[in-house]
Amino acid sequence: DQQVKQNSPSLSVQEGRISILNCDYTNSMFDYFLWYKKYPAEGPTFLISISSIKDKNEDGRFTVFLNKSAKHLSLHIVPSQPGDSAVYFCAASGWRDDKIIFGKGTRLHILP
Amino acid sequence: SQTIHQWPATLVQPVGSPLSLECTVEGTSNPNLYWYRQAAGRGLQLLFYSVGIGQISSEVPQNLSASRPQDRQFILSSKKLLLSDSGFYLCAWSLEARELFFGEGSRLTVL
Numbered sequence: 423d424q425q426v427k428q429n430s431p432s433l434s435v436q437e438g439r440i441s442i443l444n445c446d447y448t449n450s451m452f453d454y455f456l457w458y459k460k461y462p463a464e465g466p467t468f469l470i471s472i473s474s475i476k477d478k479n480e481d482g483r484f485t486v487f488l489n490k491s492a493k494h495l496s497l498h499i500v501p502s503q504p505g506d507s508a509v510y511f512c513a514a515s516g517w518r519d520d521k522i523i524f525g526k527g528t529r530l531h532i533l534p
Numbered sequence: 535s536q537t538i539h540q541w542p543a544t545l546v547q548p549v550g551s552p553l554s555l556e557c558t559v560e561g562t563s564n565p566n567l568y569w570y571r572q573a574a575g576r577g578l579q580l581l582f583y584s585v586g587i588g589q590i591s592s593e594v595p596q597n598l599s600a601s602r603p604q605d606r607q608f609i610l611s612s613k614k615l616l617l618s619d620s621g622f623y624l625c626a627w628s629l630e631a632r633e634l635f636f637g638e639g640s641r642l643t644v645l
Contacts, residue, residue, distance in 0.1 A: 520583055
């Protein structure tokens with residue numbers, strides 16, 4: 423059973439526009455959510471996180487929104503840049519749970 | 535500062551051969567350690583995690599095993615590899631299961 427779902431395998435966005443990546447989760451015990459960026463043949467790098475006590479967290483061009491009632495979070499990248507082309511993974515963990523569960527990822531293509 | 539290293543970076547192994555991937559973390563004590571695998575179309579699949587020496591939790595039934603002989607060392611092994619074991623293996627560490635820090639990854643091809 424997939425507890426973290428990224429239903430869009432890929433997304434193409436024009437350079438300079440907003441990229442919106444979506445993630446849904448099923449486990450109501452999750453209380454911490456993370457986004458990672460991954461280039462081919464490299465380990466993922468941390469982008470931004472959000473605790474369930476918040477509904478928004480912002481860091482530069484990256485903003486994560488959390489809708490607990492819908493069990494949905496999204497990552498907004500504004501403005502999108504060519505270097506943002508990568509695979510983005512959504513991840514979640516629960517309080518006092520040592521597991522961190524990832525979605526299948528969304529490949530983002532930034533078009534010139 | 536903390537660093538994580540895993541090796542080898544690339545290996546090609548025949549079906550039925552053994553496997554050993556090693557991961558070490560520096561600059562922190564008593565981290566949680568994780569092995570993930572990225573296979574085509576499967577995203578990042580959690581294989582094993584460990585909260586302390588000798589403590590291993592397995593997430594996916596398979597012919598792989600993990601061991602943690604020292605606080606900052608995590609080893610992924612197999613006695614006999616299958617074709618389906620091919621993939622990109624990632625070691626990671628965290629404190630209290632929050633932000634994860636990943637190694638460079640190991641590309642395994644089983645022929």
